[in-house]
Amino acid sequence: MNKILQVRNLTVRLNRHPHTELVSNVSFELAENSCLGILGESGSGKTMLCRSMLGLLDESFTVTGQAVFQGRDLLQAAPEELRLLRGSKSCMILQNPMTAFDPLWRVGAQMTETFRSHRALTEKQAETLAIEVLGRMQLREPEQIIAKYPHQLSGGMLQRVMIGIALALEPDLIIADEPTTALDSVTQFEVMEEFCRIRERLHTAMIFISHDFGVISRIADRILVMNKGRAVEEGSKEDIFCRAEEEYTRYLIGTRAALMKKYHQALRGGEAKELTACAAKGTGGL
Numbered sequence: 001m002n003k004i005l006q007v008r009n010l011t012v013r014l015n016r017h018p019h020t021e022l023v024s025n026v027s028f029e030l031a032e033n034s035c036l037g038i039l040g041e042s043g044s045g046k047t048m049l050c051r052s053m054l055g056l057l058d059e060s061f062t063v064t065g066q067a068v069f070q071g072r073d074l075l076q077a078a079p080e081e082l083r084l085l086r087g088s089k090s091c092m093i094l095q096n097p098m099t100a101f102d103p104l105w106r107v108g109a110q111m112t113e114t115f116r117s118h119r120a121l122t123e124k125q126a127e128t129l130a131i132e133v134l135g136r137m138q139l140r141e142p143e144q145i146i147a148k149y150p151h152q153l154s155g156g157m158l159q160r161v162m163i164g165i166a167l168a169l170e171p172d173l174i175i176a177d178e179p180t181t182a183l184d185s186v187t188q189f190e191v192m193e194e195f196c197r198i199r200e201r202l203h204t205a206m207i208f209i210s211h212d213f214g215v216i217s218r219i220a221d222r223i224l225v226m227n228k229g230r231a232v233e234e235g236s237k238e239d240i241f242c243r244a245e246e247e248y249t250r251y252l253i254g255t256r257a258a259l260m261k262k263y264h265q266a267l268r269g270g271e272a273k274e275l276t277a278c279a280a281k282g283t284g285g286l
C-alpha cells in the first residue's frame with residue numbers, strides 16, 4: 001500500500017542540552033487509509049515526535065532526520081509552506097486545547113477564519129459549517145458556543161471544537177494527541193465514533209496518541225510503542241496487545257490492561273473486548 005508518511009531517524013534535541021535527545025532516532029511509516037496508534041508513558045516523547053514533524057516546535061529545539069509527507073520532507077519545508085499544509089493537508093489536534101485558540105477572538109470567528117483560509121466558503125457557509133460540526137461533536141446549542149470566547153468554554157468543550165475543526169477541514173492526515181482525555185466516557189465514545197466515520201468516509205490517514213487502550217484499539221490498525229524518546233516496538237494492534245516481543249511493551253500493556261476493562265460496556269463491537277481479554281490474559285489476568 002502507498003505510504004502517506006515516512007519518518008526516518010527523527011531526533012529532537014533541546015539546544016541548551018544538545019546531548020540529551022528528547023526523541024531519539026525514531027522511524028516509522030504510515031500507509032494511506034491507515035491509523036497508527038502511539039502508546040507510551042508520560043514523558044516518552046509522543047507529543048514531541050508529532051509536533052516536530054509538523055514544524056510546531058520553537059527555535060529552542062533542533063530536529064534532524066526526515067518526515068516525508070506525500071513525497072515532501074516536512075523538515076526541509078519553509079515555515080510558510082508548513083503553515084499552508086497544516087489545515088489543508090494535515091491537521092494536528094493538540095493535547096492542550098487552550099493553547100490552540102487565541103483568547104481574544106470568539107470561537108466562531110476562529111472557526112470560520114480557519115475554514116475560509118483552507119476552503120472556498122463564504123462567511124455564511126463557514127458559519128453554517130461551524131454550527132454543523134459542533135453539533136456532530138455532541139456540543140449542545142452550537143449557536144451560543146460560537147459567540148463565546150475560549151475561556152468561557154471548558155477544556156472538554158474546546159477539545160471538541162478543535163476536533164470538529166480538524167474533521168471539517170477533511171485533511172489527508174490527522175494527528176490527534178490525546179484528543180479525548182478531557183471528555184466523559186459517553187461523549188468520548190461519540191467523538192471516537194465520529195473519528196471512525198471520518199476514516200471510513202474519507203479514508204483519512206491518522207496518527208492517534210492515547211494512554212487509553214480502548215481508544216487505541218477502537219481506531220488504530222498498527223501501534224508504535226515509545227519509551228524514553230525511542231520507538232521500542234511497532235506492530236499490528238493484535239501483535240502489540242497479544243504477542244508483544246519487547247519486555248517493555250508487555251509491562252506497559254500489563255499496567256494499563258485494567259484501564260481497558262471499563263471499555264467493555266462503552267465500546268460497541270467485540271473487537272476491543274477481545275483485545276482487552278487478550279491483554280489481560282497475557283499479563284496474568286486483571
Ligand SMILES: Nc1ncnc2c1ncn2[C@@H]1O[C@H](COP(=O)(O)OP(=O)(O)OP(=O)(O)O)[C@@H](O)[C@H]1O
Nearest residue numbers: 014022040041042043044045046047048049095211
Ligand atoms: N518545552 C519543553 N522544553 C524542554 N523539554 C521538554 C519540553 N516539552 C517537553 N519536554 C521534554 O521532552 C520529553 C518528551 O515530552 P513529551 O511531551 O513529548 O512526552 P509525552 O510522551 O507526550 O508525555 P504525555 O503522555 O505526558 O503527554 C520529556 O522528557 C519532557 O520533559
Ligand SMILES: [Mg+2]
Nearest residue numbers: 046047048095
Ligand atoms: Mg504528550
